[in-house]
Amino acid sequence: MRRRGEFGCAVAACVLALCLPTPAGAFPISGDQTVLPAGSELNEDALLVPREVFKSEVQGGAKSYLVKLGDMAFSDPGILGDVARRAGVSCATCHMNGASNPKLYIPGGSSKPGTFDTTGALFNPKADNHVLDPVRIPSLRGARYLAPYGHDGRVASLRDFVRNVIVREFAGPEPSPEVLDAIVTYIQDIDFLPNPKLGPGGRLSAQASDAERRGEALFARPFPHDPSLSCAGCHPPSAGFLDHQVHDIGSGGLFRTPTLRNANFNAPYFHDGRYDTYVEALDHFDRVFGLGLAIDERHDLIAYLNAVGDGLRPYERDNSVARLREIDEFASVLTDAIPGHDRDVVALAVDTVGGELRELIERIPDIKDTAVTEGRDERRLARSALKDVVLSLRRIDLAAGSGNFDDAAAAYENVRKLMAAAIPAVLAKAEPWSLFNPAVHDVHFAALRQLLKLTDNLQAKAATKLP
Amino acid sequence: MQLRRCRRNAIVVLASKGFAFALSVLLVASWHSRACRADELQQAAERYRPYMVEQIDQSLAGARALRERLTAKDLDGAKREWIAARTGWERAEVFTAGFVPDLDGEIDAWPNAVMGFHAIEANLFGRAPGDAGERTDALIFHLADLDVKVHLMTLTPQGLLNGTARLAYEIGESKSDGGESRLSGTSLDDMRNNIDGIALAYQVIFAPAVEAQDPQLSQAAETKIMQLKELVSVDDLRKLDPDKLRKTSEELIVALQNCAPKIGLRAPTLEEISQ
16 A cells, blocks of 8 residues: 555665665666666565555454554654655555565665565665665564564664664654654554464364364474473464564574464564475474475475465455555644644654555556556546646645644645545546556556566667668 | 514525625626636646647757768767757656657657667667668657647647646656666756656646645645755665655655645546546
């Protein structure tokens, strides 16, 4: 849903390329100046986004003001400092909807998609350890159960860890206590995807297959060369499949045990993302700990891991309704911030919501996008209405900035009215000709891909047909 | 008593007749004032026309020079002329999308690189297969068509205000992916020329009328235009401050929205919608 995840690795690569010391001139996106890893594709998965489940909603309630504020700040590049702001990178870029982003690739900062060097010079030269040592981008699902934090488990408190990411890793400005609290509250509200294959105590439920049950038994079986060890010893099913400890598993140091819940969607695996599959990870343990697993046993263990790591509806279709819902939630913090004369939160909301609205507008192709030929009136109406909201938000910011909170409230009332009726109506009419429609999406991105892959200055002379 | 009541009624009648007359005078004056303002704005729009002609002339001349370089198999020269031809075009975007949307699509379609400036850009700066000469011929044809139309088209102040605001919104769009002219690396030039086009349109068409009605409002719009110019005066797209650019572009549109009723126009729409 978040824009910076929209293009997956490609956009992340592109936006960050702006910050890299690449030569001036043509934008380095392909050809000899490529910033995309081999095999990268542009926006292939953009129509599906990770599903986000919130504890507050699962329990029948609703997200609090702090959760909404934190969710919004999580999507705001501004909190991560100047480099991230210019590149349009927010927390949500790496943690799309609170999940991981296995496609994120940052030139010079990633060893492979889904990894990033948090101690590199790109965002904070002061944090640079002069070693390319990217770590896997983790999912934040169930983060409240996963302390300590960091791949080496060095930080006990989630609040301290979040602050460290903002201030140390990204060189962002010191967040206000309220914003920091809000981000932590938001992360703590992100739940695991439900998994009907797991019953009480992390045991397999009745619907498990025989292979999965055999795998469950193997998971608890002591290792042959050291009976004090077992898979379940570090990943106890009754404790969320993690022991909150760090271990040396032969991967180059002491690293925190990750949970296995919802892990099917968290590849690549290990602290540095060296393995793409359970099979590869299991090979590692078999080799390092001399497990001597038979082929059948390997199959059963993999079946078990897949059962434990599963989750209901891990992805959902991106569409205007979902986007509007999120934007509406973000904007709703203004309900409290304007009467509370909270200029900082008003400014944050205007920037973030305005940015999200602009992203939504870009999903409705402009008339100049001649790759999309139909629905011109519908597209114009939707784009126009959304732009009106962007401008109403700007009026809120202008009014609040000058201390005129009555005018800000009036402009906000206009935003609420537009978002309640006019916007959903015009968006619904434009949706068939928007990039949310797979056919339109394919046509648009085929044109964009063609444009981008054609960049190669060195071959230009040879390929250009001159009369 | 009867006489007094009659006299009072007569006074009321006379007074109400006087009021009606005064009201009529005011209405006529107001109508006359609006009509004068509309007439002045229309004249201002006509004063803007030579600039429109100049912009398209410049772009057309650049496209013809580009064609000559292609014929001479001078790729570097062709690239230079392509960039030169963009200058007039980007300034003209104040009116192209609103007044000649079909030609706008033929000349400046994006992202599909099958026609117009960006198709040729892909030929020249990328390694797109295709005939740059043939595409340049088509571009010249469409620009020449526009060059004729720009002399004849009916200009409306409202349409020009809409176009000015629309272009201001575009300037605030994210360029983090390299912008519109990413292959040639000239997206920053596009933006500068867009802002020059906005400044010219505002100053020629709207500023005198707004200044007469509300000097502070006019100053606010001028300030935002100046701030936009400063923001794009960096030497590299990567140095743009996207947040400030977006904020300032939106504040300019808000200023234009505030100006509109003062000069008898509606708040500008940011998409050309059939009324």
